[in-house]
Amino acid sequence: MITKNNEHNTHKTSKMNQQDLRRLEQESAYATALLRSLQFSGVKFLRYFTVDLYNNVRCKVKPVDQLLVQSNISLDHQLSVAEICYGGLPYSADAMTPGTGLDARNVLNIQPDLSSFRNLPYAPKSALIMGNLMNQYTGEPSPLCTRSLLQRVVQDAKHTHNIGFAVGVELEFCLMSSLTDFADRSTFANTISLNEQEDFLVDLYDQLKQQYIEIETIHSESGPGQLEVVLKYSKDPVQLADSVILAQETIRAMAKKYAFRAIFLPKYDMMQAGNGMHVHMSIFDSTTGAPILSNDGGAGLSAKGASFVEGLLQHLPAIMGLTMPTVNSFRRVGPGCWTGSQLGWALEDKESGVRVCSDLATQEWNHVEVKFVDASCNIYLALAGLLSSGLDGVAQEWTLRPSLDEKTNADDNSSCIPPRPLPENVMEALQTLEKDDHLMKLMSPTMSQAYLVVRKHDAEASISNGTSLQDEVQAAYHRS
Structure with a gap:
């Protein structure tokens, strides 16, 4: 016997199936139009880019002609990579690292x-x-997908905290x-x-522009042959x-x-300033778009802005395990190296x-810069860690500690406890990361286990x- 309720559910399911079918037909039409345009313009291959935990670009290629002759034209048709390639292989070799909890049996689908x-x-x-990594059985994002992780942090900030x-x-x-x-x-x-290097810079600028990567500033840096592209x-x-990944590819x-x-x-x-990858961040109201890092109409941080900065500082020693994940990373940091060397903030x-930065025109404290970041990190994972840590400060309503300038002035007149030191090497940073409950929960057990095992293995092998530094330069030169 079919009840009215069953009829309603059947109709609802049928309607949903029709909507899904229309969506799939529309996606197929978009894919067909795109692929035909590529074919007409002489493009032969479509590269599928993903990035593993250790900042290796993993790329597979589909011929455009092959994609066009498939019965159901789709850009995400049957393209996968072994799971262990994203969490179990170190940066420098295709050798499985023991202890990651991963093996060669599972594959991840690439969802473009x-x-x-x-x-x-x-x-x-x-x-x-660019692609996200999906579980081949459930269709859900893989816990090893750092791009999905960053998307989740952004969505959580919007829906939970506005x-x-x-x-x-x-x-x-x-x-x-x-x-x-x-x-x-x-x-x-x-x-x-x-x-x-004007010809190089002009060519680089034009090629980045063609990829919709916007450049704010270019200048020479402190070292020989050193440039900064903002x-x-x-x-x-x-x-x-x-854009960071694609810009690095284009620069090379x-x-x-x-x-x-x-x-x-x-x-x-060792006698020159190193290569950093400084990150600048600000926060705004996701509904109105209004900036909320600073006080309205004047200098100083808002309550949320101050808590955001304190969140960064509370987790910073652990964050360095994500943003400075190699032995070489810590060679760059120290007093007089333009990197900072203390746990604290300053204007x-x-x-x-x-560094809290002010707008040159309005004098408002409109963004914060973190310098403990370099290009050996996975940028998706690094940003997820930084933004989530700042968001944790907002959620906990933490009070911002005095600035390093205020601390220095206080030290002139009284005996103050020195700030808690930052990790001095990558092993200390990774051990601190392992003890940070917030970041461990953010990464998930699967990701955190693989990441810590491989990063520690790399560091121990290097030591x-x-x-030597010369060995590292030679390896980087030949790989670039």
């Missing part, structure tokens, strides 16, 4: 994000699309003309690099992280075109690792093998 699609001007027969993020990143790198020499001998903000602020942290490709190698290694010469102090 159409909004990330780009043509590649440095490889004109190819286009690319907060959105604005993020910018500074990319620092060196142009090397050989294993022992650099493109030039410029110094900070000098015109030597700009003059001598990516414009984005209110979409995932899109910004995609353009460097080779001009007979250089682009080196992002954190420290390449507009470029020697502070956590026990006596890997």
